[in-house]
Amino acid sequence: GDSVTQMEGPVTLSEEACLTINCTYTATGYPSLFWYVQYPGEGLQLLLKATKADDKGSNKGFEATYRKETTSFHLEKGSVQVSDSAVYFCALSDFSQGGKLIFGQGTELSVKP
Amino acid sequence: NAGVTQTPKFQVLKTGQSMTLQCAQDMNHNSMYWYRQDPGMGLRLIYYSASEGTTDKGEVPNGYNVSRLNKREFSLRLESAAPSQTSVYFCASTQGYSFSLSYEQYFGPGTRLTVT
Numbered sequence: 001g002d003s004v005t006q007m008e009g010p011v012t013l014s015e016e017a018c019l020t021i022n023c024t025y026t027a028t029g030y031p032s033l034f035w036y037v038q039y040p041g042e043g044l045q046l047l048l049k050a051t052k053a054d055d056k057g058s059n060k061g062f063e064a065t066y067r068k069e070t071t072s073f074h075l076e077k078g079s080v081q082v083s084d085s086a087v088y089f090c091a092l093s094d095f096s097q098g099g100k101l102i103f104g105q106g107t108e109l110s111v112k113p
Numbered sequence: 114n115a116g117v118t119q120t121p122k123f124q125v126l127k128t129g130q131s132m133t134l135q136c137a138q139d140m141n142h143n144s145m146y147w148y149r150q151d152p153g154m155g156l157r158l159i160y161y162s163a164s165e166g167t168t169d170k171g172e173v174p175n176g177y178n179v180s181r182l183n184k185r186e187f188s189l190r191l192e193s194a195a196p197s198q199t200s201v202y203f204c205a206s207t208q209g210y211s212f213s214l215s216y217e218q219y220f221g222p223g224t225r226l227t228v229t
Contacts, residue, residue, distance in 0.1 A: 004155070042223075043205075046218070100171070103155035103156040105153050105155045106155055
């Protein structure tokens with residue numbers, strides 16, 4: 001079945017460092033891809049999405065490109081802030097599987113001043 | 114506009130006890146979902162309701178029941194709690210019917226449940 005694999009955390013960075021969180025997927029159809037963010041004590045919020053190959057999603061300085069050839073959707077940010085500390089979830093939604101959201105295990109990011 | 118609200122925020126149960134987790138949304142959304150979040154496993158879908166009056170099983174439905182009381186409310190019931198149900202439970206909603214790819218899911222703040 002469909003699945004999402006993310007790099008394991010926690011990831012600890014200093015403020016203004018570059019961030020990459022790797023995400024790869026397996027899907028039988030043509031999924032849409034998402035990054036959700038969960039700040040401490042809160043629910044998940046959609047950060048960005050891409051619905052077809054080569055699309056780039058971007059929001060709040062984060063971006064991710066839908067790479068069909070490598071089945072990847074890595075999350076990147078050029079300069080992280082302390083306020084970016086959160087858990088990041090990669091997810092896919094595959095219409096051929098009923099469109100359900102399938103999540104990766106989450107990657108915790110901690111940014112130190 | 115409160116979005117998606119969940120009650121309670123925290124709950125401790127003994128094995129065999131029952132309880133209902135409440136979820137409500139004020140965005141006039143059609144579809145609602147219940148997920149559980151466990152360490153290292155991401156979120157897994159328990160049940161969902163594509164529209165008022167319908168409910169369907171997700172990936173991990175065993176030990177749970179749901180009720181879509183009206184368009185706003187979607188409750189999750191544990192009839193006989195087990196330690197394996199210790200988890201954080203999230204409710205979500207989306208505007209579209211079922212899992213429309215163009216509609217974002219909005220999540221509540223979660224209920225942290227411990228079963229001893």
